[in-house]
Amino acid sequence: MASPDQIAAQILSSKSLSVSPVWLNAFLSSASAQRNVPPSALAKTAIFRLLASNITESLSKHRSCILPVDAYDPMVQERRLQGAIPVQVLDIEDIGTSLWSQIEAIERVERGEAIRGREIVRTIAVDEDPEATETNGANSGPVAAANASGNSGSGPHRLILQDAEGTVVAGVEMQRVDGISVEKLAIGAKLLLRDPTVARGMVLLNPGSVTVLGGKIEAMDTPWRQGRKARLLEKTAGLEGE
DSSP states (O other): OOOHHHHHHHHHHHHOOOBOHHHHHHHHHHTTTOTTSOHHHHHHHHHHHHHTSOHHHHBOOOGGGSOOTTTTOTTOOOEEOOSEEEEEEEEEEETTSOHHHHHHHHHHHHTTEEEETTEEEEOOOTTSOGGGOOEESSOOOOOOGGGTTSOOOOOOEEEEEEETTOOEEEEEESSOOTTOSTTTOOTTOEEEEESOEEETTEEEEOTTTEEEEEOOOHHHHHHHHHTHHHHHHHHHHHHHHO
16 A cells, blocks of 8 residues: 555646645555555555646645745735646636626537537437437538537636635636636636736736646536626626616
């Protein structure tokens, strides 16, 4: 059986995640029956579990791995943080696309439709006959699942992020970051901030300062997606009332 130090070292070197000893010991105890599993395989399983966990319980709270307690202070004009700081996504919002466009995209998905160019295309379910695909345009063919929402996800995006200590801060996409979109990024997904800049209480996200590690907290992601249309409608109602 691999030692906790071996597994922790492999996780740190491959993903820059400093795992909590309590969490790691509990994981290794649950994997104790797999005594012949090599450390590298155990480390991969541990990483998979980490990405699906709440980092306030699974990662260490070393000062070098967490945000400053006043990271969200809007009175601080700008500062550069040092080191690699893992965070998890609590919310994501496309601030570059109108609310109504996002609502209409959700409703197209509800009807089983997607946008391809100027066409409205009926998407194909896994067990559906491709010959039965309905197209409202000149060309036919399946649409990639990533485009099923009809939203390019170009952003920019505003995220609510949380570190291992529980500190919550907003993050704003200053440049397009691959993997950040409402469709691709799950709630509970993990990001690694590398020497990020924080300005007026917001983390400035760009390809050089953020790495998308992935993952998802199912208990958070499912209700968030189920309630997204209602939240967007509520925002439009608020705008109309102003």
